[in-house]
Structure formats: structure tokens, C-alpha cells
Amino acid sequence: MLRGWTKMNDRLCGSLFLLLLFCQCIDSEKLKLCVVETVHTAKNIRRFCPQLDTPQNSVECVIGNDRFNCLRRLTTGTADFTVLEPEDLVAASGYREYNILVTNELRLFRAEKERFTMVVLVNKDVKSIWNLKGKRFCHPGLDTTDEWTKAFSTYFDKWIVTKECNPEKTLLEDRMFGLSNFFEAACIAGPWSPDATFDNKLKSKYRNLCGACDNPLGCYSDDKYHGREGALLCLTDNAGDIAWVRLDDVIEHFKEEHINKDNYNYLCLDGTTRSLKSTPCPWITRPWPVIVARTEVAEKVDKMMTSSTQQHSTWILDLLENYQTTPVSIDSLETPEDFLVKFSGFMSANNRAKCRPSRRVQWCVASNLEDRKCRWLREASFVYGVEPSISCKQESSRAACLRAIKNNQADIFVALPQELYEVRKMGLETLVQAVPKKANQFDRIAAVVKQDSRFKSFKDLRGARACFTGYKDVGWYTFLSILKNITGGRPECSGLEAVGNFFAESVVPGLDDSQETIPSNLHTTAGNVGDDASAFRCLESDNGDVAFINIKNIQKKIGNLKSEPQDDHPNNTSYRTLCLKDSDEADVCTLAWFPLNAVVVHENLTEVRREDMYMMLLEMNDLFGTTFKGQVPTFSMYGTYDNNSNIIFSGETQNLQMDVHQMHTRSYKDIIDHLVKQSPCSGSRNTSYLYGYIISIYVLIHFLKELLHV
Numbered sequence: 001m002l003r004g005w006t007k008m009n010d011r012l013c014g015s016l017f018l019l020l021l022f023c024q025c026i027d028s029e030k031l032k033l034c035v036v037e038t039v040h041t042a043k044n045i046r047r048f049c050p051q052l053d054t055p056q057n058s059v060e061c062v063i064g065n066d067r068f069n070c071l072r073r074l075t076t077g078t079a080d081f082t083v084l085e086p087e088d089l090v091a092a093s094g095y096r097e098y099n100i101l102v103t104n105e106l107r108l109f110r111a112e113k114e115r116f117t118m119v120v121l122v123n124k125d126v127k128s129i130w131n132l133k134g135k136r137f138c139h140p141g142l143d144t145t146d147e148w149t150k151a152f153s154t155y156f157d158k159w160i161v162t163k164e165c166n167p168e169k170t171l172l173e174d175r176m177f178g179l180s181n182f183f184e185a186a187c188i189a190g191p192w193s194p195d196a197t198f199d200n201k202l203k204s205k206y207r208n209l210c211g212a213c214d215n216p217l218g219c220y221s222d223d224k225y226h227g228r229e230g231a232l233l234c235l236t237d238n239a240g241d242i243a244w245v246r247l248d249d250v251i252e253h254f255k256e257e258h259i260n261k262d263n264y265n266y267l268c269l270d271g272t273t274r275s276l277k278s279t280p281c282p283w284i285t286r287p288w289p290v291i292v293a294r295t296e297v298a299e300k301v302d303k304m305m306t307s308s309t310q311q312h313s314t315w316i317l318d319l320l321e322n323y324q325t326t327p328v329s330i331d332s333l334e335t336p337e338d339f340l341v342k343f344s345g346f347m348s349a350n351n352r353a354k355c356r357p358s359r360r361v362q363w364c365v366a367s368n369l370e371d372r373k374c375r376w377l378r379e380a381s382f383v384y385g386v387e388p389s390i391s392c393k394q395e396s397s398r399a400a401c402l403r404a405i406k407n408n409q410a411d412i413f414v415a416l417p418q419e420l421y422e423v424r425k426m427g428l429e430t431l432v433q434a435v436p437k438k439a440n441q442f443d444r445i446a447a448v449v450k451q452d453s454r455f456k457s458f459k460d461l462r463g464a465r466a467c468f469t470g471y472k473d474v475g476w477y478t479f480l481s482i483l484k485n486i487t488g489g490r491p492e493c494s495g496l497e498a499v500g501n502f503f504a505e506s507v508v509p510g511l512d513d514s515q516e517t518i519p520s521n522l523h524t525t526a527g528n529v530g531d532d533a534s535a536f537r538c539l540e541s542d543n544g545d546v547a548f549i550n551i552k553n554i555q556k557k558i559g560n561l562k563s564e565p566q567d568d569h570p571n572n573t574s575y576r577t578l579c580l581k582d583s584d585e586a587d588v589c590t591l592a593w594f595p596l597n598a599v600v601v602h603e604n605l606t607e608v609r610r611e612d613m614y615m616m617l618l619e620m621n622d623l624f625g626t627t628f629k630g631q632v633p634t635f636s637m638y639g640t641y642d643n644n645s646n647i648i649f650s651g652e653t654q655n656l657q658m659d660v661h662q663m664h665t666r667s668y669k670d671i672i673d674h675l676v677k678q679s680p681c682s683g684s685r686n687t688s689y690l691y692g693y694i695i696s697i698y699v700l701i702h703f704l705k706e707l708l709h710v
């Protein structure tokens with residue numbers, strides 16, 4: 001806006017009127033504060049944002065969905081300032097073209113220059129860094145919080161134990177193996193991996209890393225020696241010789257517990273030790289959260305932030321994600337990089353040793369938007385220490401991505417449910433599935449018929465009219481698997497013929513795209529794009545007797561569905577679902593559930609590679625999924641990307657899971673396996689003709705039977 005006016009001003013500099021207007025415009029220009037709305041912050045936003053727009057403050061809120069989104073808004077000028085965590089600044093410092101400056105630190109107390117500092121404490125028998133091997137190590141744990149990231153939890157041990165990059169071990173195991181060999185014992189209590197099975201496996205393999213815990217067999221988060229205070233107790237109880245701890249905790253601990261300081265020393269980066277009574281030697285320090293602003297308005301923001309604390313309300317501060325803070329001006333406004341280098345270790349924590357050959361995961365993306373979102377996921381994962389790191393590889397189409405995985409030119413791709421049959425046929429497989437929050441939000445295919453229809457089972461459907469949502473989509477293949485059971489044939493080898501022979505008529509949107517010969521009793525629809533609503537309309541308007549639909553998308557339309565005909569208690573339910581087994585008593589019978597997305601990989605991955613990628617995805621899910629730590633997320637991998645939803649992952653995703661247990665219905669994955677597993681459909685012409693012939697006889701017999709009954 002401002003820039004637009006400046007240009008206009010240049011052009012029309014003779015016009016006094018416009019000049020006046022321009023000046024007025026600057027005066028009334030409000031500063032736009034980007035705030036991230038989450039369940040934690042929504043209340044404050046509603047309460048404080050309206051109040052900020054005063055003559056003194058004149059601040060207008062704009063709402064972002066994560067901190068990276070706010071950062072991007074600064075660069076596009078749709079916001080002027082925002083609050084970032086130091087990790088976000090690292091990501092921002094990679095984009096030099098971003099014209100943003102750090103204006104204020106949000107300190108808890110004015111005099112505290114950093115959020116916290118990590119130090120290494122050793123008992124007095126440890127004389128230097130060359131003395132550490134075979135000692136006992138007290139570690140607060142690997143479970144992350146919003147400020148205790150992996151960069152912090154692993155900083156010291158990465159310094160002393162170098163990566164071996166053993167190709168037989170996952171990156172996590174490689175590190176635990178290194179620690180286990182280096183130290184005689186340690187207490188690293190709490191989860192090492194977000195997956196409990198892998199966690200137990202590692203812990204039983206490297207038992208000595210729990211050996212110094214209060215309960216070595218448990219090694220749980222509630223261990224006496226777990227956490228910030230726990231690591232200090234571990235040292236001063238003499239369960240360990242070395243402790244990786246926060247400096248503020250050290251000072252507090254020695255004051256409270258009246259422990260003799262002479263028995264312990266600081267271990268310094270240069271390898272020497274130093275008395276607890278002298279200046280501490282920091283390993284890595286964490287900066288405070290900061291306010292960053294567009295360069296053009298940085299000074300104005302700084303003035304407002306420092307004046308508003310002295311005079312006016314602390315509304316801005318209350319609003320800023322509950323930081324109970326004191327804004328402190330940066331001496332001279334600084335770029336993110338200049339600001340960060342003042343904190344020892346913080347930037348260098350991001351220079352991590354790499355393995356050769358590289359363990360990096362190539363993530364295939366099929367559009368510019370996916371690529372952009374992927375790059376931010378890469379940045380976020382990197383600064384939070386997720387391993388292995390990723391790179392984004394853009395292909396021209398989704399099909400090209402699948403081919404890239406098959407040809408080992410990319411490692412993972414987030415596939416849509418309707419792609420899963422093709423995925424399986426190409427020899428790719430699902431690593432994890434994206435699932436929604438509640439069981440009733442799962443996508444499930446059902447065979448819906450009218451309440452009063454004569455169809456009671458799938459066998460009855462022979463000769464009926466069917467409504468599909470689309471050719472070769474989830475409903476299509478789900479029906480083929482049922483057909484396979486009913487007929488004992490191989491309908492997957494020629495789906496069109498099988499369906500054409502079974503049903504009298506079928507509506508199948510999307511048929512025109514197929515190269516195959518289409519039986520004359522299969523019809524496509526105008527517009528040719530199918531969805532659940534159109535398949536339901538087909539049933540509703542009596543163009544079909546049965547519709548294979550994702551019931552999640554039609555439930556609102558028709559209310560409760562019943563599986564049984566309601567002869568004795570007719571009520572308003574006018575549709576019901578068909579069940580596979582007569583004994584099914586569920587309210588609604590479903591044929592298969594399918595995930596929102598599936599992360600797919602090559603089927604012949606090594607076990608190590610598979611585990612590495614699985615762990616990486618789980619870590620990303622924990623940090624950037626719906627369970628992010630802290631008040632607001634750095635980056636939301638399932639959320640919108642600059643107002644675009646469902647980029648890479650479905651916006652409904654709650655979780656990524658390897659095994660999903662939906663007790664009441666089969667998984668579409670199993671259905672596909674059931675269809676694809678057998679030998680390929682060779683000579684399909686002949687067998688399918690034969691097959692069609694057999695079906696015709698079936699139909700004939702069926703009709704004869706009915707005739708005889710009459």
C-alpha cells in the first residue's frame with residue numbers, strides 16, 4: 001500500500017491534493033501485527049486485538065496459522081511485525097532477500113541476556129575432556145519441549161561422540177551405540193524414540209544408557225534422574241560423573257541443597273575444567289523470543305514496543321502468546337544472522353556432521369505449492385534437529401513422482417487414496433497412513449440402498465443398477481474385491497467387463513479417460529467427474545439401486561443409516577447399508593476404511609532405511625503436527641500453506657500411523673493386497689471372455705431360479 005502510494009506520488013508530484021492525501025495516509029497507517037491463532041491463543045486474540053487499535057498504539061492484528069506463515073507475511077508486506085523463536089530466525093537467515101530486522105528481545109527479566117545456557121558439570125575426579133571415556137553420564141532426556149529441542153539435548157554428546165554412520169544402524173541407533181560405547185553408564189531416561197516398540201528395542205540393546213538411572217530397568221520419564229533437576233541430582237547423588245545441565249538450574253541446585261561446590265567443576269569447550277566459583281563456561285545458549293519487523297517499519301515498531309511498556313497497557317505483551325515478558329531493544333536493529341551469532345553455540349548447532357553416502361530423504365512433490373511447503377518443512381525439520389534431513393524433489397506430475405520412487409530417484413511421496421491401487425501394483429508400499437482425529441471421521445465406503453429395496457445381501461445385487469463415484473477409485477476397487485469373493489474369479493483383471501456382467505446398468509464417472517473398450521451397459525456422467533454427492537443423487541433419483549459411497553460425505557444429507565430393513569418399525573431413515581455377513585448387527589455396515597493420505601516408499605527398502613524414515617516422519621508429526629509443543633506452532637505440516645489447504649497432506653490429518661486399528665471394518669490397504677497379490681493378469685483377453693461367459697451363465701441360472709420360485 002505504502003509502496004503503491006509512493007509510486008503514485010512520484011508520478012503526480014505536482015498535485016498538492018494527492019500529496020496531502022499521501023501524508024494523511026502515512027499518518028493513519030496502522031502497524032499490522034501478525035499473531036498465530038491456535039486453541040491456546042484464540043481467547044487472547046479476541047480479547048486484546050480490538051483494544052490495540054488506539055491512537056497511541058494503532059495496531060491492527062492479522063492472523064497467521066503458524067509462525068513461518070507470519071514470517072512470510074512480513075516479506076510480502078501483508079504484516080509488519082511478529083514474534084519469532086530463535087529457531088525461526090535460523091530459517092529466516094537462510095533467505096537473505098528477506099528484509100526483516102530483529103527489533104526487541106522478549107526477556108523475562110531485563111537483566112537476563114539469554115533464555116538459558118547449557119553447561120557441563122563434572123565431579124572433581126574428571127580433570128579434562130580427555131578424561132571422559134568410561135565415565136558415567138547424567139542427561140536430562142531426549143524428550144523435547146518447545147525450548148528443549150534436539151539441537152540442545154544432543155549438543156554435548158554430538159561434540160564428544162562422533163557419528164559412525166554405520167549403514168546397518170538407523171541414525172538414532174548409531175548415536176545411542178556411540179554413547180553406549182563411550183560411557184560406562186548413563187541415565188538418559190524418558191523416550192528416545194516416539195515409537196514405543198523401537199524405543200524398547202533400543203533400550204534393551206543399550207542397557208547401560210539407563211544404568212545410572214534410579215530405576216535402570218524402567219528408564220521412564222518419571223525417573224528420579226530424568227529432566228533438568230534429575231540430571232543434577234544424578235551427579236550430586238554420585239550416580240554419575242558428568243552432567244549436561246542448565247546454568248540457572250546449577251545455581252539454584254547448589255544453593256538449595258547446600259552442596260559443597262569444591263567437589264564439582266565446569267567442563268569447558270577448550271577441554272579444561274574450571275571451579276564452580278569462577279565464571280561458568282557456556283556450551284550453547286538459547287536466545288529469547290524476539291520481535292521482528294519489516295525493515296521499513298522496524299524503528300517505529302521498536303519505539304512502540306518500548307514505549308507501550310512504560311506508559312500504556314501491556315496488551316501487546318499479553319497478546320504475544322502469553323510471554324510474560326519485558327521487551328528490550330536491540331542496541332542497533334539487527335538482521336537475524338547478526339543477532340544469532342552473539343549466542344554461543346546456537347548457530348553452530350546447525351552445522352551437523354553428515355553421513356557419506358548421504359542419508360538424506362528425498363521427498364517427491366508434484367506442484368509448485370507442494371514444493372514451497374516442502375521447503376519450509378525442510379527448514380523447520382532441520383533447525384529442530386529432525387534426522388535424517390529431507391530435500392524436496394519436484395516432478396511434473398503425481399504419476400511422475402510414483403515413477404521416481406519406483407526408480408529410486410526419490411524416497412517418499414504422499415499419495416492420495418485413489419492412487420493406492422496403482423501404488424501397490426508398481427511395487428511401492430505404504431510406510432505410514434494419515435488418519436483423522438476420531439473414528440467417526442474416518443473415510444469409509446459403504447453400499448447404500450433405499451430402505452425399502454429388495455436387496456439384502458451382495459449376492460442379491462446381481463442384475464441390479466449401480467452408482468459408482470468414479471472409475472478405478474476406492475469404491476470401485478472395494479466393490480471388485482467383493483465381486484472376487486462372490487464369483488471366485490479375478491475381476492481386477494478386467495474390471496469393466498466384470499462390473500458390466502454383474503450389474504444390469506452402472507453409472508461410472510471418469511470412464512471416458514480409459515483406453516479400454518467400455519461395455520455398453522456402463523455409462524459415464526455429464527461433466528465426467530464423480531464424487532459422493534453425485535453417486536448419492538444417482539441413487540436418490542432412482543437411476544441406480546445401490547451406490548458405493550464414502551458415507552462420511554453423505555451422512556449429513558441422510559442422517560442415520562441402518563443396516564437392517566426396518567419393516568416392523570418404519571421411521572424416517574430412508575436408506576440403509578448392505579452388510580458382508582448376515583450376522584452383522586452394526587448400525588452401519590461399511591466395506592472398507594481408507595486413510596486421508598498414505599506416505600509411500602519403495603517396497604525393497606532396507607529395514608534400516610525404512611526405520612530411519614519412519615522415525616523422521618514421527619518426529620515431524622510430533623513437532624509440526626497437531627500436537628506441537630508450546631502455544632503456537634513453528635510450522636504446521638497439515639495446516640494451510642498461505643491460505644491453500646490440503647497441500648501435501650490432507651488438512652484433516654491428526655496423526656501419522658504405521659498400524660491403524662479400525663475394529664469394525666477392513667482396511668483398504670488389505671483389500672488392495674488381496675486384489676494385487678496374485679500372479680499378474682496375463683492373457684487377460686481370453687480369461688476375461690471366459691470369465692464373462694461364466695458370469696452370464698450365473699445370471700441365467702439366477703433368473704431361472706427366480707422364475708421357478710414364482
Ligand SMILES: *[C@@H]1O[C@H](CO)[C@@H](O)[C@H](O)[C@H]1NC(C)=O
Pocket residue numbers: 406426427428602603604
Ligand atoms: C523388489 O525385489 C524383488 C526381488 O528381488 C523384485 O522381484 C521386485 O521387482 C523388486 N521391486 C521393485 C519395485 O523393484
Ligand SMILES: *[C@@H]1O[C@H](CO)[C@@H](O)[C@H](O)[C@H]1NC(C)=O
Pocket residue numbers: 481482485580
Ligand atoms: C473374501 O473371502 C475371504 C476368505 O473367505 C475372507 O477372509 C474375506 O473377508 C472376504 N472378503 C470379502 C470382501 O467378503
Ligand SMILES: *[C@@H]1O[C@H](CO)[C@@H](O)[C@H](O)[C@H]1NC(C)=O
Pocket residue numbers: 559560566569570571572573
Ligand atoms: C428408527 O426406529 C428404530 C426402531 O424404533 C429406532 O431404534 C431408531 O432410533 C429410529 N431412527 C431414527 C433416525 O429415528
Ligand SMILES: *[C@@H]1O[C@H](CO)[C@@H](O)[C@H](O)[C@H]1NC(C)=O
Pocket residue numbers: 570571572
Ligand atoms: C419423521 O420426522 C419428522 C420430523 O423430523 C417427525 O415429525 C415425524 O414424526 C417423523 N416420522 C416418523 C414416522 O418417525
Ligand SMILES: *[C@@H]1O[C@H](CO)[C@@H](O)[C@H](O)[C@H]1NC(C)=O
Pocket residue numbers: 078642643
Ligand atoms: C488469506 O485469506 C485472508 C482472508 O481470506 C486474506 O485476508 C489474506 O490476505 C490471505 N493471505 C494470503 C497470504 O493470501
